[in-house]
Amino acid sequence: xxxxxxxxxxxxxxxxxxxxxxxxxxxxxxxxxxxxxxxxxxxxxxxxxxxxxxxxxxxxxxxxxxxxxxxxxxxxxxxxxxxxxxxxxxxxxxxxxxxxxxxxxxxxxxxxxxxxxxxxxxxxxxxxxxxxxxxxxxxxxxxxxxxxxxxxxxxxxxxxxxxxxxxxxxxxxxxxxxxxxxxxxxxxxxxxxxxxxxxxxxxxxxxxxxxxxxxxxxxxxxxxxxxxxxxxxxxxxxxxxxxxxxxxxxxxxxxxxxxxxxxxxxxxxxxxxxxxxxxxxxxxxxxxxxxxxxxxxxxxxxxxxxxxxxxxxxxxxx
Amino acid sequence: xxxxxxxxxxxxxxxxxxxxxxxxxxxxxxxxxxxxxxxxxxxxxxxxxxxxxxxxxxxxxxxxxxxxxxxxxxxxxxxxxxxxxxxxxxxxxxxxxxxxxxxxxxxxxxxxxxxxxxxxxxxxxxxxxxxxxxxxxxxxxxxxxxxxxxxxxxxxxxxxxxxxxxxxxxxxxxxxxxxxxxxxxxxxxxxxxxxxxxxxxxxxxxxxxxxxxxxxxxxxxxxxxxxxxxxxxxxxxxxxxxxxxxxxxxxxxxxxxxxxxxxxxxxxxxx
Numbered sequence: 001x002x003x004x005x006x007x008x009x010x011x012x013x014x015x016x017x018x019x020x021x022x023x024x025x026x027x028x029x030x031x032x033x034x035x036x037x038x039x040x041x042x043x044x045x046x047x048x049x050x051x052x053x054x055x056x057x058x059x060x061x062x063x064x065x066x067x068x069x070x071x072x073x074x075x076x077x078x079x080x081x082x083x084x085x086x087x088x089x090x091x092x093x094x095x096x097x098x099x100x101x102x103x104x105x106x107x108x109x110x111x112x113x114x115x116x117x118x119x120x121x122x123x124x125x126x127x128x129x130x131x132x133x134x135x136x137x138x139x140x141x142x143x144x145x146x147x148x149x150x151x152x153x154x155x156x157x158x159x160x161x162x163x164x165x166x167x168x169x170x171x172x173x174x175x176x177x178x179x180x181x182x183x184x185x186x187x188x189x190x191x192x193x194x195x196x197x198x199x200x201x202x203x204x205x206x207x208x209x210x211x212x213x214x215x216x217x218x219x220x221x222x223x224x225x226x227x228x229x230x231x232x233x234x235x236x237x238x239x240x241x242x243x244x245x246x247x248x249x250x251x252x253x254x255x256x257x258x259x260x261x262x263x264x265x266x267x268x269x270x271x272x273x274x275x276x277x278x279x280x281x282x283x284x285x286x287x288x289x290x291x292x293x294x295x296x297x298x299x300x301x302x303x304x305x306x307x308x309x310x311x312x313x314x315x316x317x318x
Numbered sequence: 319x320x321x322x323x324x325x326x327x328x329x330x331x332x333x334x335x336x337x338x339x340x341x342x343x344x345x346x347x348x349x350x351x352x353x354x355x356x357x358x359x360x361x362x363x364x365x366x367x368x369x370x371x372x373x374x375x376x377x378x379x380x381x382x383x384x385x386x387x388x389x390x391x392x393x394x395x396x397x398x399x400x401x402x403x404x405x406x407x408x409x410x411x412x413x414x415x416x417x418x419x420x421x422x423x424x425x426x427x428x429x430x431x432x433x434x435x436x437x438x439x440x441x442x443x444x445x446x447x448x449x450x451x452x453x454x455x456x457x458x459x460x461x462x463x464x465x466x467x468x469x470x471x472x473x474x475x476x477x478x479x480x481x482x483x484x485x486x487x488x489x490x491x492x493x494x495x496x497x498x499x500x501x502x503x504x505x506x507x508x509x510x511x512x513x514x515x516x517x518x519x520x521x522x523x524x525x526x527x528x529x530x531x532x533x534x535x536x537x538x539x540x541x542x543x544x545x546x547x548x549x550x551x552x553x554x555x556x557x558x559x560x561x562x563x564x565x566x567x568x569x570x571x572x573x574x575x576x577x578x579x580x581x582x583x584x585x586x587x588x589x
Contacts, residue, residue: 027451047451050482058440058474065444068429069375069452088434089471093441097431100423 002174006146008167009110013037015153016074020045026157027066031059031077033110038076056081060089060107067103072157078116079109079125079166083132094162095135106156108165112142112203113254114283115169117294121287125166129202129253130260132164133232139163140231141184144206145172148189148229151179168204170294175206175227187234190242194222197312198243201252202228202262208298209252211305216312223312228262236269243270248315250279252308254298257282279315281308319362324530327397328358332559333588334393334406340579342410344418348557348569349463350387352494352527356461356552357382357394359533365459369399372426378456379445381429383438384463384492385419392416392425400427436469438462439489443475446487446547457540461490465497468506473518480519485541488548489520492527494556496567515549527552560585 014037020026021044028041032054042049052059056077063075075082083090094105109128116123132140141156141163143149149167156163175191176182182189191206192213201209206227213223224246228234243249249270253262263280270276283301290297298304302311319327331354339347360380361367367377382391389409396403405425408414415424419433430441442460449456466472479487493511495502503509515522521544525532533552540548556570557563560582574582583589 050447052478053474053481055471055474055478057436057471058443058478061437061440061471061475062444062447062478065441065446066448067444068441069445069448071448089437092431092434092437097422100421 002145002147002177005171005173007171008143008146008149009035010037011146011150012108012153012165012167013041015150016157017041019157020048023072023157025070025072027071027073029059029063029073029075031056031081033077056086057089060086060093063105064093064097064103067105068101072104074106074108076108078123079111079128080123082107082109083125083128083164087131090138091135095137098137098162102160103162104160105162106165107163108167110167111169112166114294114297115204117297118291121289126255126283127259128164128166129231129255129262130264133260133265137162139233140166141229142166142202142231143229144203144227145175147174147176147179148182148227151182151184152229154179155184166203172204173207182229184230185235186238187228187230188239188242189227189229191225191227192223194224195245196222196316197248197250198224198226198246199250199252199308199312200226200228200243200262200266202231203254205252205254205303208303208305208308212308212312215305215309221312221316228265231262231265234269239269243276246276248277248279248312250281250308250312250315252303253282254303255282256285259285277315279311281311321531324358324362327362328354328530329559329586329588330397331358331390331393333583333586335389336560336574336579336582338389338393338406338409340574340576341407343573344389344410345571345573346386347572347574348496348563348567349384349494350390351558351560351563352554352556353384353387353461353492354390354558355528355530356490356492356533357390359530359537360459361394361398362530363534364537366456369427372400376454376456379429379442379458381432381438381442381458381460382420383432383460384435384466385432388416388418388420388433391420391428395425395427401425435463435466436471439472440475442487443479443484446479446484447482449486450484455486457486457488459488459490459537461492463497464491464493464495464502464508464511467491467508467511468497476515476518476520479547483545484547485545488537488540488550489515490537490550490552492554493551494554496556496570498570512549512551515551519546520549521546522549522551524551524553527554528558
């Protein structure tokens with residue numbers, strides 16, 4: 001039974017910590033970024049934990065060197081720095097090199113979307129989904145709660161290949177009872193089934209989508225909700241089957257819209273079917289310098305549940 | 319290999335590198351020639367690596383971080399039996415496995431995808447850290463260019479290696495004093511280079527980067543007992559070995575003509 005809420009980071013790292021004990025191949029690198037669970041990892045496994053410094057480029061290459069020698073590596077940092085400060089390192093080592101050499105490097109970034117709300121745009125991650133999805137050979141994973149973060153952690157440690165895992169910076173309400181409910185290889189989870197419109201969301205926006213669905217349900221609209229937690233490797237035909245009978249599909253992401261993130265992912269998945277309309281919701285292509293809390297900022301950009309419900313109605317009227 | 323054989327090997331590699339640049343019309347000839355003696359020392363006498371088992375987990379690792387000098391690496395590997403020499407004739411031609419910058423697994427002996435600068439040292443550092451935990455006493459050699467010391471990522475790794483007490487890592491800087499468009503100590507404040515590495519916590523030594531014997535002795539002494547990673551600042555001449563190419567930075571991009579190729583081969587005693 002899941003707690004009422006949890007931090008994805010804590011659940012993910014607890015899985016890693018448990019594995020450190022049994023799997024001698026597991027190595028943890030942090031770019032001077034911490035957590036209470038990580039303090040335990042550092043204390044109990046000093047030979048397999050290294051703080052590489054505030055040096056993300058170094059983080060990726062040292063991780064690659066270790067992975068080439070057979071280690072399963074977790075590379076942990078703040079999401080925007082992990083995905084953008086060292087993008088070329090990721091491309092050369094985890095994109096190019098991994099195509100011919102088996103590597104298990106798991107980039108774990110904390111601070112999905114606007115979750116570091118008052119920290120400002122330098123610390124927010126609105127580009128990471130699209131730029132990471134662009135890279136061949138890199139899996140992109142974006143859980144919506146603690147249990148799914150834990151399931152993704154288990155998946156990462158067991159499956160080879162480079163991965164980018166986008167974790168929220170705030171504690172979030174639990175959605176899944178346990179990690180066992182999350183089929184990472186499927187890549188998505190159908191929360192509700194309907195007939196009129198399907199809201200496909202990732203990360204924090206899954207919570208908002210579920211709220212929007214309640215609003216619409218009260219108006220006798222039949223609404224589906226899908227949590228898309230794998231954005232590059234997922235079962236496309238199963239996804240297409242789930243979404244196929246809806247008149248309208250709306251994607252909702254806490255990232256720049258129309259730039260290659262979740263919306264592009266769904267267009268890819270449904271492209272072959274044709275005729276089905278995908279409406280994309282996300283943040284507009286500009287940075288916000290106004291201090292505000294996350295929900296307020298999202299509402300301002302039309303990503304609150306009320307606006308999402310309104311968008312769904314509008315789509316259905318067309 | 320013995321001194322005389324090593325010298326002969328260096329001349330053969332130089333001749334082949336010039337021929338490959340001429341045939342494929344590819345640049346970076348000066349950069350390849352400047353590191354030939356480092357590669358000769360490495361593959362001819364230092365590295366514990368069996369060309370018949372190039373992926374042996376116990377092998378010494380050698381990373382040519384200055385990937386633009388790939389012709390020299392390819393020639394050295396082929397002449398030491400890692401793959402058939404005939405493959406060198408396909409270099410940079412359609413369908414070949416040998417690209418202008420080395421791609422991993424293109425041929426046995428190539429450890430990483432290099433060419434983008436500033437990658438080799440942190441990658442080698444990861445490999446060196448792995449050896450300690452896995453208790454495999456291999457050594458990791460990373461050959462960098464002086465221009466590559468412009469890249470911040472090189473210094474991130476340079477700071478981390480001593481902090482981790484890594485002693486089986488050796489950075490060899492091919493200090494030919496040129497980068498693509500200028501003198502490396504003028505473009506950036508690179509000098510004094512040995513002192514920089516020393517200040518970063520490395521056991522740093524300068525050496526004549528064309529003295530194969532001296533290079534080999536230094537490279538062989540890794541770990542060197544200092545408790546620090548080892549930096550070898552190899553003072554080299556860009557375009558070394560051919561009088562009309564030496565220290566002339568036009569040969570960073572110029573491609574030799576047929577006449578220049580034969581003149582060069584003659585100087586090298588290869589014709």
